[in-house]
Amino acid sequence: MKPLDELDMKIIDLLRKDGRSSYRSIASKVGISNVAVRDRINKLIREGYIKGFFTLVDSTMIGKGVSVLFDITTNPNDLQGVASEIYKSEHVTRIYEKAGSSQLIVHALFKDLAEMQSFIEDKLYKTRGITHVFSSLILKRHKYDPSLSV
Secondary structure: OOOOHHHHHHHHHHHHHHHOHHHHHHHHHHHOOOHHHHHHHHHHHHHHOOOOOOOOHHHHOOOOOOOEEEEEEEHHHHHHHHHHHHOOOOOEEEEEEEOOOOOOOEEEEEEOOHHHHHHHHHOOOOOEEEEEEEEEEOOOOOOOOOOOOO
């Protein structure tokens, strides 16, 4: 990918702050026409700089107030299969593969501790290739920027 010019970076910054910004609003802030903004945004999407637009929902407001990080260790040959199997769960919001003692970090949301326990016992403990599961209950979020993908 080629580096973005200053105008494209300004457009991305504005969209990161408010993904619902109109072409007109962005155009007035960066000094180009609505059509030019539309064309640049479409190019940024086409080239993969912008992965999509979404609605940020407060999970506690929809009954998913238990937020948990799982450190999961697998047999090396089973890593991709484990990630694929865990991916299917409606509770899982993110899966990261990492270096270190555990290979996967999984974030999941639950309505209560009983639902979390059921996920651990019925999903994680029964998934072939998982050798260790360590869970950490998230008490408070101090920073969260969903506009940048890791």
